Amino acid sequence: MSVTTPRGFRASGVVAGLKSSGRPDVALVVNDGPDHHAAAVFTSNRVEAAPVTWSRTVVADGRVDAVVLNSGGANACTGAPGFQDTHRTAEHVGSLLDVAPGDVVVCSTGLIGERLPMDRLLDGIDAATDALAADGGPVAAEAIMTTDTVAKTAHADRDGWSVGGMAKGAGMLAPALATMLVVVTTDAVVDPAVLDPALREATRTTFDRVDSDGCMSTNDTVVLLASGASGVEVGEAELTEAVAAVCADLARQLVADAEGAHHDIAVEVRTAASEDDALEVARAVARNTLFKCAVFGNDPNWGRVLAAVGTTTAAFDPAALDVSMNAVQVCRAGGVGEDRSLVDLSGREVRVVVDLHAGDATATIWTNDLTHDYVHENSAYST
Amino acid sequence: MSVTTPRGFRASGVVAGLKSSGRPDVALVVNDGPDHHAAAVFTSNRVEAAPVTWSRTVVADGRVDAVVLNSGGANACTGAPGFQDTHRTAEHVGSLLDVAPGDVVVCSTGLIGERLPMDRLLDGIDAATDALAADGGPVAAEAIMTTDTVAKTAHADRDGWSVGGMAKGAGMLAPALATMLVVVTTDAVVDPAVLDPALREATRTTFDRVDSDGCMSTNDTVVLLASGASGVEVGEAELTEAVAAVCADLARQLVADAEGAHHDIAVEVRTAASEDDALEVARAVARNTLFKCAVFGNDPNWGRVLAAVGTTTAAFDPAALDVSMNAVQVCRAGGVGEDRSLVDLSGREVRVVVDLHAGDATATIWTNDLTHDYVHENSAYST
Incomplete structure (x- = not known):
């Protein structure tokens, strides 16, 4: 019941050593198609992290083959060297999966203002690629946790197709967007043009309405991937409803796990x-x-x-x-x-x-x- | 070194029993003239306390004879009965001092959403009137404290005239205004038309730039009284400078005593x-x-x-x-x-x-x- 619940996706989560805790910290989500449609929304913070700048461009043409995510470092406020690190990350994923680097979304979360240890990250991506599995969603959700106390996944089963999702985020929850990193997948066959409005409508009334501490992150990313693997054609209204259901579920989980909250x-x-x-x-x-x-x-x-x-x-x-x-x-x-x-x-x-x-x-x-x-x-x- | 440092003012502070702590909780500041010029700025919160609504009207004609202040209750969100309480307070002060109730500014601070115990307050005003003294400024400053840990007073001595002030405020410090209650006095002889711009300029760069917790009060009031008792004529620029100096001093004291702050x-x-x-x-x-x-x-x-x-x-x-x-x-x-x-x-x-x-x-x-x-x-x- 995660990003690998819909057909056409594989995922993984591994320990790359970015977190001092030794917990999983690199996740990979791959869309095996046949479709590779995607849409995304990002933080509106003008100080945006390098992976956000990169991923905006990746998503612009509506095609995404893979999403690579790391915890243990936000790669924000790291200047041109930080952007080169993100670029190199995407190129590494692209070469391993034999896809274009320009179709690889990169997400990072953790402390702002420090470079990522690239050797460890790239080794971790090798391991994550080897570990890709059709039931890898739950461990991927675990690998994106920072101060989260529980991994957050959700799904919505519909007639022959489904939507799955994972999220991390416990602090710095505010508009717009309310969370740090979210990946939502679906195996519906959809017109690529409806993905973006469906995702925007879904986030507008869910993640955008969580305001735990009024602080807006530099790294917020919500990406929606559609594989078409169910063979079931779905219209915009149906898609929006199911994506919104998954986003609402994840948003409520974020509130319930907000840093230090008692209510x-x-x-x-x-x-x-x-x-x-x-x-x-x-x-x-x-x-x-x-x-x-x-x-x-x-x-x-x-x-x-x-x-x-x-x-x-x-x-x-x-x-x-x-x-x-x-x-x-x-x-x-x-x-x-x-x-x-x-x-x-x-x-x-x-x-x-x-x-x-x-x-x-x-x-x-x-x-x-x-x-x-x-x-x-x-x-x-x-x- | 307080509101009674400039000539022409008397003040007092007494225990009326509004605070459960048994500390002084009613203060009175009287301008004995010869001038009775005044200006004030108030909270921009649209949910304003009854005393703010009352005092806006009092100050509108530029004359104020007395300011009565209580801690132990904000008289905010108390509806029409709360406004009647404020009105009755001003009438009581007016009858004791033989001035028009419409020339009495009322300030309240404390918990929102509860009526004031009027019997105790009016008895306290009797006692405060009896206690009025030319050196009563410091005890008046003490009587307006809520969670303040120290009384806050300031003064600026100029050539033959001066400005004095007192302030309370420890939480809910935000624009615009940044403090709960402030009384500033001067014995300068001033054109009444310059009081308002002088006070606005002084608060704009002092109290309005304190933002301890982002929360705006319902009761913020800063009132400036000019007695003319020094006989020294002072222009707008000189007045603004000295009032701003006192406001800056008080504003810095508010920050230093903000609730629970370590930095x-x-x-x-x-x-x-x-x-x-x-x-x-x-x-x-x-x-x-x-x-x-x-x-x-x-x-x-x-x-x-x-x-x-x-x-x-x-x-x-x-x-x-x-x-x-x-x-x-x-x-x-x-x-x-x-x-x-x-x-x-x-x-x-x-x-x-x-x-x-x-x-x-x-x-x-x-x-x-x-x-x-x-x-x-x-x-x-x-x-």
Whole structure:
């Protein structure tokens, strides 16, 4: 139930020695066809890692034969030498698989500002090529983990075809994109022109709505590969639905495994004048560090929710705002509602609903609480 | 050396019982004239507390006779009854001092979403009126503290006149404004028309450039009172300089006493195409939780600085960015610079300099690190 669940794909994960932990750190996903259609979305961070710059070009013509991924180093802020490292990585994969280097997507994740140990990486790619297997998806998912505590895979079975996926990402989860690295595969036979819109629609409402800590990565990549190996022709709507289902599953797993988090928080904004307004308000609440600290302390401090809403440009009347936390309406018409002591925040999942009473649009952002463990993990980062 | 350093002012601070700690919690500052000129700036949060709504109106005509301030409750998100409480507070002060209620500024700070215990507050105002004294500034500064660990006062002596000030604020420090409550006094004889521009210019480059935790308060108020009691006529430029000096002093004290902070961080952006660009970049870095956690851990993780810079719309070439931390140039031309191990972050003050190489504008934002103590204080907030 991974990137190798759909037919036409092989994958592998090996230990190349990039991580000091000695865990798997190089993954390879190969599309054996017959189709080699692909689309991808990347971080919107203007400081993008070398592999992102490379992979944008690779994907531009809609064909990808393989994706090589490493943890243990982001290859970001490494200048021209870093880009040459990425280029060399793609050329090495291309020569081993007998495909064009320009059809090899490269993804890296780990510490920013350090060169990759290329000898170890290239040796690892040799081993990963030897290890390619039709059931290699789960070990590939393991090899892209950084501070993740569990490997993340998902799939959606449809009538004679399927979509599979894997993701890594535990910190620096924010728009747009919300995760570091994701590979999604399908064996559907699709018009190559629909892959890009299908992937964009799927990520828009899933990964783009995870905002764990407001920090945007330099390496975010989501790539979708279609092999056509099922022989089943699938239209854009069907494809989008299944890809979105896999992305939603993976996005929820990212939130559940966010660095140091004790709570997963859904901030749902309703009755907004527009979806953009709903998103702006939900994101403002999701990024408010005081609110996130309060949730960590199981404190239903709804005043901090209102203070965050008030920083936005969305249409609303402050005297009309309603807020509920885990179904207790603690704020009514901008003022005091039900007793805050009725709110139970002891569970992992917290649901905050903000009603703007300005229209009928809605949006939900998933975030996490701000905890001692988050501070600890990110002040002692070394992987 | 406080709000009562300039002539023409009396002040007091008393225990009214609003704080469970039993510390002083009601302050009064009275301008005995001969002038009663005033200007103020307030939070730009659209969810503003009742006292902010009230005080905007009070200041509109440029005359203020007294400022009454309470800690132990913000009177925010309290609806129409909360506004009536503020109104009643001003009327009570007005009747005791024999001034118009419409010339009494009201400031409140503390927990959002709870009504003030009005009986205790009004009794406290009686006591504060009895206690008014020409040397009452320091105790007034003490009475507005919430999670502040020290009272904050400042003054600037000029030729025959002076400016004094007090501030409270330890959390929820962000633009615009960066602090909760500030009163600045002067005995200069000034054209009332210059007070507002002088205060706005002074706050623009001081309080507005403190961004401790990115959270904007519902109650921020900075009020400037001019008594004319020195008899010395002062022009706009002189006044602005002295008010800015006091505001800068107070702003630096706010950063130094920010909740749970272990480091004070100056993020200076240079060679920007515009001051707006410099500010946008400096604020993006100052709000990056991963960078702030790294500083807490004395880790010069400059990649997180670049990742934050990359989220902005400022003019720059990612391959031209330079970053130094405490004078060590860890990033050169977007890539690896000097060895990060040369950076010593063990001191309280940290200076990060980002060069955009896109022009000649500059700006500095002061922020703090993100620590276990910040999380703890804000997950257990109850004052």
